[in-house]
Amino acid sequence: MFLEDVKIIENIQIADNYYLMRVKGDKIPKYSKPGQFFMLQCKDKSRVLRRPISLHNVDADTLEFYYESLGRGTEEFTKLSIGETINIQGPLGNGYDTDLEEKNIVVIGGGMGMAPIKYLIKALKDSNKVTFIGGGRNAGAVKIIERFDFENIQVKIATDDGSVGIKGNTVDLLKEILKDQNQNIDIIYTCGPHPMMEAVAKIAQENNIRCQISLEERMACGIKACVGCSILTKKV
Numbered sequence: 326m327f328l329e330d331v332k333i334i335e336n337i338q339i340a341d342n343y344y345l346m347r348v349k350g351d352k353i354p355k356y357s358k359p360g361q362f363f364m365l366q367c368k369d370k371s372r373v374l375r376r377p378i379s380l381h382n383v384d385a386d387t388l389e390f391y392y393e394s395l396g397r398g399t400e401e402f403t404k405l406s407i408g409e410t411i412n413i414q415g416p417l418g419n420g421y422d423t424d425l426e427e428k429n430i431v432v433i434g435g436g437m438g439m440a441p442i443k444y445l446i447k448a449l450k451d452s453n454k455v456t457f458i459g460g461g462r463n464a465g466a467v468k469i470i471e472r473f474d475f476e477n478i479q480v481k482i483a484t485d486d487g488s489v490g491i492k493g494n495t496v497d498l499l500k501e502i503l504k505d506q507n508q509n510i511d512i513i514y515t516c517g518p519h520p521m522m523e524a525v526a527k528i529a530q531e532n533n534i535r536c537q538i539s540l541e542e543r544m545a546c547g548i549k550a551c552v553g554c555s556i557l558t559k560k561v
């Protein structure tokens with residue numbers, strides 16, 4: 326884990342309240358894997374807590390963050406200009422296990438859960454057969470996927486209002502894929518709203534398919550010190 330002042334090289338609005346920030350750093354990009362996140366520091370020191378944002382993509386010396394302007398912290402990020410620096414801490418979290426070959430994989434991203442998916446697909450696509458299912462409230466919520474590299478990937482989209490893809494949700498599309506007897510899915514990866522991930526995990530369990538989910542909770546420290554982000558996964 327590192328602390329680094331990284332330089333902003335792009336910070337653009339993708340749609341509605343959705344933004345993409347690209348930063349250039351020296352050491353951090355080399356050690357990051359899909360599903361991990363960074364704690365971004367606000368310039369306004371009255372916002373003491375850093376804001377956790379997932380790693381969207383990594384290139385040689387750049388990182389991308391896809392974020393939604395929700396409250397004062399993330400709104401402050403939207404105002405940062407090219408050339409300014411931002412202090413980031415990371416990479417944090419376990420990330421996804423992507424060390425797989427020749428598997429039939431379904432990747433499901435819903436809403437802001439699209440954040441770790443670009444890098445995840447990049448890590449999986451060359452050695453595996455990947456189907457991507459994406460969903461969101463409306464066209465704005467899925468606009469970011471226009472920037473994903475979908476070469477050799479089967480893509481299925483659902484939106485609540487039917488403005489892009491089918492009118493419905495990602496779970497409907499997963500059920501449709503599972504009906505196809507030729508599809509022998511080895512593993513499902515997902516990130517998105519908790520009810521969506523719960524439904525996906527249940528379907529995976531019922532069909533005896535491995536499933537990796539990326540959980541997120543409101544955070545304070547981000548480094549396992551306060552136990553504020555614990556999530557009940559199993560009743561004992």
Ligand SMILES: Cc1cc2nc3c(=O)[nH]c(=O)nc-3n(C[C@H](O)[C@H](O)[C@H](O)COP(=O)(O)OP(=O)(O)OC[C@H]3O[C@@H](n4cnc5c(N)ncnc54)[C@H](O)[C@@H]3O)c2cc1C
Pocket residue numbers: 362376377378379380391392393394395396397398399400418437440441540541542543544
């Ligand atoms: C591991 C992890 C990874 C994340 N990755 C991303 C990402 O890639 N892109 C992104 O846009 N957001 C991500 N989030 C959520 C993001 O951290 C919050 O939206 C952000 O901290 C809100 O800060 P704020 O100051 O703008 O809002 P605040 O003023 O703190 O809160 C404004 C609103 O945001 C809600 N909120 C605050 N924290 C969270 C949270 N952790 N999850 C959901 N809602 C929250 C509050 O309930 C409130 O309604 C992630 C969260 C975690 C824990």
Ligand code: FES
Pocket residue numbers: 543544545546547548549550551552553554555
């Ligand atoms: S935020 Fe997870 S332990 Fe502190």
